[in-house]
Amino acid sequence: MDYLLPELTPYEAAIYIYLLRNSFVKNGVSGVRAGKRTIGCGIGSRGAKTSYTQVAKVLKKLEEKGCIKVGDTNRNGTLYIVSLPKDIPLVTGKIESLLHQDMEEDYFNDPDKRREVFERDKWVCKYCGEKLLPENVTLDHFTPQSKGGKHSKENLKTCCLLCNGIKSGKTYEEATPFLLKSIQERRARLHK
Ligand SMILES: [Zn+2]
Incomplete structure (x- = not known):
């Protein structure tokens, strides 16, 4: 997590953490089904509204960064498969390069x-x-x-x-x- 969060914008981090909380943390599984509005509300801090389009944009970014996989959508929402930080290429790449750096030294x-x-x-x-x-x-x-x-x-x-x-x-x-x-x-x- 310490390696992942610096790579995410605050929005991305908020949504990623929200999805993580509602998948692994809550149910012990990688998948969570949620509507974009629910997510928007879920991360909204004290009245701050996150628009549907904003959430959609950030979810796309998270998928590009390998943090989540977007599954099918039904009337209960869209299925999001959440990757744990240790499985995210962005993070493993960073740890790898840090290790390499130490070796070089x-x-x-x-x-x-x-x-x-x-x-x-x-x-x-x-x-x-x-x-x-x-x-x-x-x-x-x-x-x-x-x-x-x-x-x-x-x-x-x-x-x-x-x-x-x-x-x-x-x-x-x-x-x-x-x-x-x-x-x-x-x-x-x-x-x-
Ligand atoms: Zn000598």
Whole structure:
């Protein structure tokens, strides 16, 4: 419902809710038979009249948006089959795209996205400059997660295991002296 209502005009929302109340909520079935005048009265708030043509127009819109299906008409009114929000394409599409958006933001857990970051950094540790392989490459949160750092592409840096262990949980500023010390020690060992 939270996803559907923003997509509807106030009129559409009012009629949709009215039909929903008189189908699923009241009778537990998807169908409701009602005349357009009845609907007009049903949604009318304190004397405000909703005209027959207005109701007809809005019902057509609701059908176009996949919220209802219009069935046959008899003398008791027209049959409206009401779709629940979760079954309305407008809503499922929106949820889908929201999920997708979240996925796109997560460069830490998605293997393909991780690779994108490694490629961007040319498989080189951002801190010590060591060339890395898929077997020993890691991702560092530049701003640590504990300080609100996100799994975003901008916040993730290609990192070697050693530097990541040192940097872990620290801001770059805090970690710099330790990183530098470790890098110098590694260099010294190499040149022995
Ligand atoms: Zn490193």
